[in-house]
Amino acid sequence: MVAGEASGDLLAGLLLLGMRRRWPALQSGGIGGPNMVHQGFEAWWPHHKLSVHGFGWELVRRYREIIGIRSQLLKRLGEKRPDIFIGVDAPDFNLDLERNLRGQGIKTVHFVCPSVWAWRPERLEKIRASVDHVLCIFPFEPELLARHGIAATYVGHPLANVIPIEPDRAAARAALGLGAHDKVVALLPGSRQSEISHLALRFFRAAALIRRAQPAIKFIVPAVPGLKSQIEAIAQKAGLQGDLQILNGQSHIALAACDVTLIASGTATLEAALYKRPMVIAYHMGWLSWQIMQRKKLQPWVGLPNILCQDFVVPELLQDAATPEALAREVLAWIDAKDFAPAKIQALQQKFTTLHRTLQRDTATLATDAIQKVLQG
Incomplete structure (x- = not known):
């Protein structure tokens, strides 16, 4: 198996749990992270080795290292001859590897x-x-793939079975030492070092503006293990080092506890939707990466909740639009809605509840059934 970033490691860990239940003698190895290792996975390389942001200088700088890892992995798998290879997301790395295998x-x-x-x-x-x-983790995907001669199975989204339909906000707040009536904003500037570099300062400067408008608001920041020191340094640069509760991981507790989240576009936005939280989605990348992405984009939305709902149910502020002032304004609009327009938040929560139920399936059984058919084919 290969998972190339934190979100892939999380999904792969849940898949491995189901596979181990079906095949107790399962042996697995490749590239992965702590969730996979917890399921008995042998990580020959850590998943963060493949984590690259965009198409620009970082990709050029890391290209030789990543191609070297893929070459070594291909050789090792060719020698080991596994019964099956499962690439988890990371298509730029995995599809070429899968074609060779x-x-x-x-x-x-x-x-x-x-x-x-x-x-x-x-x-x-x-x-x-x-x-x-x-x-496939979304219900419309197998039909699309079938039209192009690609076999596929909808297995649901594993996180839809992990995250409860009605999250326990009180328990999450108690775990973080927050009061029941506190106004809480969760800041999630990404899980990659490059995302932190592009977004954290913007998010923290937005937090300073929000704090100026509403001094009682509390901010929580779940930090990916290994990136906490970078986040703390950026918080200090923004003059907020004493005003942020920076957590070791715990993104799900942060999402359960918050009223609103300011969040980087990516898998975490779907997690926020499953927690039924109002959000402001933001993203920023290098100029070249942005130009390439714009030319290849097929839909008007970038955030997964908006794509799945086929509407701008939550605001997206991308690239030059992701200014601290704009981010603060949109977060404060959700905070104000809680007090003065609760029906707006209730309508959003209902949309997210419907989405949650759509994504709930017996993922472990459906996935292992499909894998079994491939093994027998």
Whole structure:
């Protein structure tokens, strides 16, 4: 298995849990993170080695290292001849690897359909050449893939079974030492070092403006292990080092506890939707990466909650629009809605509850059934 970032590690850990229940003698190895290791996975390389933000200088700088890892991994897998290879998301890395392995007669499964419905539809041909089966986390994806001759199964989203339909806000607040009546904003500037570099200062400067408007608001920041010191340094630069509660991980507790989240576009926005939280989605990247993304985008939305609801149910502030002033204004609008327009928040929560139920499936059984068919095929 290969998972290339924190969100992939989380999904892969949940998949491995189901696989171990079905096949107790399962042996697994490759590239992964702590959630996978917890399920007995042997991480030959840590997942953060593959974590790259955008298409610009960082990709150029890391290209040789990443290609070297893929070459070594391909050689090792060719020698070990696993029964099956499962690439978890990370399509830029995994699809080429899967195509090579499939050419050697090794069965390949890709978990999480690349977002060909949102951007880069040219990937469909690569998917068809690279994988025996795709495990899809959104219900509309298998039909789209079938039209292009790609076998796929909708397995639901594993997080929809982990996150309760009605999150326990009181317990989450108690765990973080927050009061029942506190106004709480969760700041999630991303899980990659490069995302932190692009977004954390913007988020913290927005927090300073929010604090100026409403001094009683409390801020919590779940920090990915290993990036806490970077986040603390940026908080100090923003003059907020004493005003933020910076957590070691605990993003789910932070989302359960908060009233609103200011959040980087990505898987975390879906997690926020499953926690039924109002949010402001933001993103910023290098100029070249932004230009490439704009040309390849197929839909007007970037955030997963908006894509899945097919509407701007929450605001998106991207690139030059993601100024501290604009971010603060949109967060304060949700805070004000809690007091003066609760029906707006209730309507959003109802949309997210409907979405949550749509994504709930017996993922472990559906995924392992599909994997079994690939193994027998």
